[in-house]
Amino acid sequence: DTGVSQDPRHKITKRGQNVTFRCDPISEHNRLYWYRQTLGQGPEFLTYFQNEAQLEKSRLLSDRFSAERPKGSFSTLEIQRTEQGDSAMYLCASSLGLGATTNEKLFFGSGTQLSVL
Amino acid sequence: EDKVVQSPLSLVVHEGDTVTLNCSYEVTNFRSLLWYKQEKKAPTFLFMLTSSGIEKKSGRLSSILDKKELFSILNITATQTGDSAIYLCAPRGNNNDMRFGAGTRLTVKP
Numbered sequence: 001d002t003g004v005s006q007d008p009r010h011k012i013t014k015r016g017q018n019v020t021f022r023c024d025p026i027s028e029h030n031r032l033y034w035y036r037q038t039l040g041q042g043p044e045f046l047t048y049f050q051n052e053a054q055l056e057k058s059r060l061l062s063d064r065f066s067a068e069r070p071k072g073s074f075s076t077l078e079i080q081r082t083e084q085g086d087s088a089m090y091l092c093a094s095s096l097g098l099g100a101t102t103n104e105k106l107f108f109g110s111g112t113q114l115s116v117l
Numbered sequence: 118e119d120k121v122v123q124s125p126l127s128l129v130v131h132e133g134d135t136v137t138l139n140c141s142y143e144v145t146n147f148r149s150l151l152w153y154k155q156e157k158k159a160p161t162f163l164f165m166l167t168s169s170g171i172e173k174k175s176g177r178l179s180s181i182l183d184k185k186e187l188f189s190i191l192n193i194t195a196t197q198t199g200d201s202a203i204y205l206c207a208p209r210g211n212n213n214d215m216r217f218g219a220g221t222r223l224t225v226k227p
């Protein structure tokens with residue numbers, strides 16, 4: 001499968017624990033995005049990378065959220081000291097990254113469903 | 118603040134019906150609007166619209182944009198049960214994110 005892959009598909013954790021999700025974008029894609037989606041809502045933008053550079057992180061929900069893309073390929077999203085309100089689907093998307101971001105289509109992974117007990 | 122409103126929020130139809138889904142938006146420095154279909158997990162791309170009045174078509178699906186009135190519609194003709202999904206619209210401004218609407222949940226009954 002050469003699409004965007006995310007791991008794990010499901011994560012159940014206890015409040016206060018740290019969790020880390022991984023995203024592997026389509027191999028030739030330079031741009032990588034993280035979104036969060038809660039029930040009944042559309043995906044909500046969190047952060048964005050161009051290669052290894054994190055170009056937008058002001059929309060991360062709190063300082064408990066951080067993301068990395070150390071070699072410009074896969075990315076990780078970490079949530080520290082999880083809270084019940086963090087329960088959601090975390091989606092990763094990638095795009096080719098040849099021109100302006102505003103005229104690109106994003107390809108999404110199947111997401112990681114997080115449940116915080 | 119940027120806003121995206123999709124209507125209706127949910128819709129139930131029978132196979133063969135035609136549906137029209139609406140997306141109205143207020144986005145600073147509008148650049149493009151994308152439609153996605155979300156069946157279970159991953160939203161899949163349908164259309165990207167950048168110019169007013171030019172209809173994009175793909176099989177039974179079509180979409181058009183009106184940049185003056187700030188809306189887009191997605192039409193699906195001769196609906197099938199496989200069209201059941203959440204349809205998301207996402208206008209893009211001059212920044213790096215896409216602001217998605219809450220989506221329209223379409224259910225097509227046999």
